[in-house]
Amino acid sequence: MMDPMPTTKLISLSQAITQFVPDGATVVLGVGLESCIPFAAGHEIIRQRKRDLTLVGPISDMLFDQLIGAGCARAVRAAWVGNVITGSGYNFRRAVENGNIQIEDHSNLTLALALRAGAMGVPFLPTRTALGSDLFSTNTSLKTITCPFTAERLTAVSAITPDVTILHVQRADAGGHAHLWGNFGVAREAALASRHIIICAEEIVAAEVIERDPNRVIAPGLRVSAVVHAPWGAHPSPVPGYYNRDHQMFLDYQRDSQTPEVFAKWQAKWVDGAKTSDAYLELLGQERIAELRLKNHARAEAVDYGY
Amino acid sequence: MGIERQTRAYTMAELMVTAAAREIRDGEVVFVGMRLPLLSFQLAASAHAPNAIGVYELGIIRNAPAPEPILTMGDLPNLYRAQWLADTLDVMSLLQRGDVNMSFIGGAQVDRFGNLNTSYIGGITPGKIETRLPGSGGACDLACLAKRHIIIMTHEKRRFVPRVDYITSPGYGDGTGWRERVGLMRGGPTAVITTLGVLRFDPATCEMILDSVHPGVTVDQVLASTGWELRVAPEVRQTPEPTTDEMALVRRFDPQGFWTGE
Numbered sequence: 001m002m003d004p005m006p007t008t009k010l011i012s013l014s015q016a017i018t019q020f021v022p023d024g025a026t027v028v029l030g031v032g033l034e035s036c037i038p039f040a041a042g043h044e045i046i047r048q049r050k051r052d053l054t055l056v057g058p059i060s061d062m063l064f065d066q067l068i069g070a071g072c073a074r075a076v077r078a079a080w081v082g083n084v085i086t087g088s089g090y091n092f093r094r095a096v097e098n099g100n101i102q103i104e105d106h107s108n109l110t111l112a113l114a115l116r117a118g119a120m121g122v123p124f125l126p127t128r129t130a131l132g133s134d135l136f137s138t139n140t141s142l143k144t145i146t147c148p149f150t151a152e153r154l155t156a157v158s159a160i161t162p163d164v165t166i167l168h169v170q171r172a173d174a175g176g177h178a179h180l181w182g183n184f185g186v187a188r189e190a191a192l193a194s195r196h197i198i199i200c201a202e203e204i205v206a207a208e209v210i211e212r213d214p215n216r217v218i219a220p221g222l223r224v225s226a227v228v229h230a231p232w233g234a235h236p237s238p239v240p241g242y243y244n245r246d247h248q249m250f251l252d253y254q255r256d257s258q259t260p261e262v263f264a265k266w267q268a269k270w271v272d273g274a275k276t277s278d279a280y281l282e283l284l285g286q287e288r289i290a291e292l293r294l295k296n297h298a299r300a301e302a303v304d305y306g307y
Numbered sequence: 308m309g310i311e312r313q314t315r316a317y318t319m320a321e322l323m324v325t326a327a328a329r330e331i332r333d334g335e336v337v338f339v340g341m342r343l344p345l346l347s348f349q350l351a352a353s354a355h356a357p358n359a360i361g362v363y364e365l366g367i368i369r370n371a372p373a374p375e376p377i378l379t380m381g382d383l384p385n386l387y388r389a390q391w392l393a394d395t396l397d398v399m400s401l402l403q404r405g406d407v408n409m410s411f412i413g414g415a416q417v418d419r420f421g422n423l424n425t426s427y428i429g430g431i432t433p434g435k436i437e438t439r440l441p442g443s444g445g446a447c448d449l450a451c452l453a454k455r456h457i458i459i460m461t462h463e464k465r466r467f468v469p470r471v472d473y474i475t476s477p478g479y480g481d482g483t484g485w486r487e488r489v490g491l492m493r494g495g496p497t498a499v500i501t502t503l504g505v506l507r508f509d510p511a512t513c514e515m516i517l518d519s520v521h522p523g524v525t526v527d528q529v530l531a532s533t534g535w536e537l538r539v540a541p542e543v544r545q546t547p548e549p550t551t552d553e554m555a556l557v558r559r560f561d562p563q564g565f566w567t568g569e
Binding site for chain 2: 032033034035058059061078079080081082084085087088089092093096097098099105106107108109112113116127128129130131132133134135137138144152153154181182183184185186187188189237238240244245247294296298
């Protein structure tokens with residue numbers, strides 16, 4: 001039963017990870033592919049030394065590699081793991097090549113459908129992708145089936161029902177209603193498929209700011225378990241309306257993840273050495289922050305929801 | 308033949324971006340992939356294909372180049388005045404319905420029937436895995452569902468192998484009729500643009516054929532860099548060089564030479 005008068009769901013990042021990301025949990029991160037990746041939340045998972053997580057996501061630009069390097073993950077269910085502008089994720093490579101992690105190889109479409117099936121409460125969804133590929137040999141969530149209506153050969157994608165999805169958004173109210181704009185990736189599917197949703201927001205705003213524009217709400221607030229104020233929490237990935245992608249950070253990470261030793265140094269500096277968003281921003285420096293801020297604003301016209 | 312690299316007015320990557328852009332016909336719906344294709348779409352849309360429409364897997368449709376240079380499809384200029392911002396499942400559904408004319412994918416390993424591997428070199432079990440690559444991303448979907456796709460690759464013998472270790476993105480499988488047999492209802496690769504030349508596929512056998520060599524490259528060089536007995540078109544052409552206008556556009560979209568520098 002839903003509480004008719006929802007109390008605040010606003011808690012600290014540390015509390016949210018402690019409460020909703022237990023060891024062994026299945027966690028969706030990086031639903032926007034290249035944008036709005038919840039790096040701050042991922043880094044808190046690393047700081048809390050979470051273990052045996054199953055990471056779920058389409059592209060996970062760099063964040064999965066960091067979680068794997070820090071020893072947090074037991075398994076990965078993803079379409080692509082690496083660093084989008086440089087290629088390989090070295091921690092991921094090492095872990096797979098040494099047999100230290102289980103991999104379920106998806107395509108972006110099969111992953112989106114697995115989460116959509118989870119969101120819909122059905123055991124699987126059919127698709128025409130992946131047929132003839134070897135994804136079937138490294139992903140037991142995919143099977144070929146015969147369509148009961150047309151007799152066509154199809155791929156059945158088994159539902160994924162994660163424990164928690166962490167969404168980075170532009171703004172949210174304390175009750176769990178969040179506005180996301182830009183491209184959505186698999187945000188809707190992941191949020192609705194998960195038992196818990198953690199919202200990390202650039203800004204916490206009054207409920208009426210959200211209510212005045214309900215089309216922009218990414219998931220029903222009744223499904224949200226926690227709201228976290230996480231300014232710059234998606235850095236170095238971009239957040240529409242807030243900041244651009246910090247390419248240099250991704251380029252540097254290629255060097256900073258090449259061996260376990262240099263990765264340990266990277267983690268000591270950027271994760272363990274920056275426990276709060278203030279500490280992280282100080283490390284980043286004012287000049288870099290100013291450079292990443294939007295230079296050209298492009299506001300949309302307001303719409304009329306009146307009656 | 309034999310123009311020294313240093314004396315050319317363009318880099319190999321610039322030639323490849325241009326060759327890939329020329330595969331886009333005006334008015335086509337193009338599923339745009341990462342890296343060089345990001346530039347190829349912008350080049351085509353600014354040159355010979357002003358009515359081309361770009362679809363991006365993270366949920367973007369746009370019909371004009373981004374107003375500023377981008378390194379990923381998620382860079383904010385690529386969202387600015389887009390025609391649609393939506394879900395990955397929405398744009399993938401367009402692809403699955405057959406609304407996408409063509410797409411580009413890159414790979415680490417390709418075989419004579421255009422099957423592409425971006426997942427595992429060696430084998431799939433620990434101990435057998437020589438190299439773990441990033442995986443499919445959207446590539447498998449594009450190879451299965453677009454009306455045609457173009458492969459962009461570095462041309463080396465270790466990458467051009469008789470049979471890929473793992474099919475991430477299906478080409479023509481083991482030859483004629485294979486796609487139909489496995490249930491793929493359309494598509495297949497129509498060109499492979501490499502660092503040495505452009506290869507196409509024999510419609511009868513679905514096998515790769517050398518169609519053109521880049522300026523300064525010999526047919527023998529291509530054969531020596533291919534891990535099977537590559538078939539060669541009766542008359543191998545030279546890949547057309549980028550025009551001055553095309554070069555100016557490529558440099559506008561990649562001013563730092565991030566993708567197309569030496």
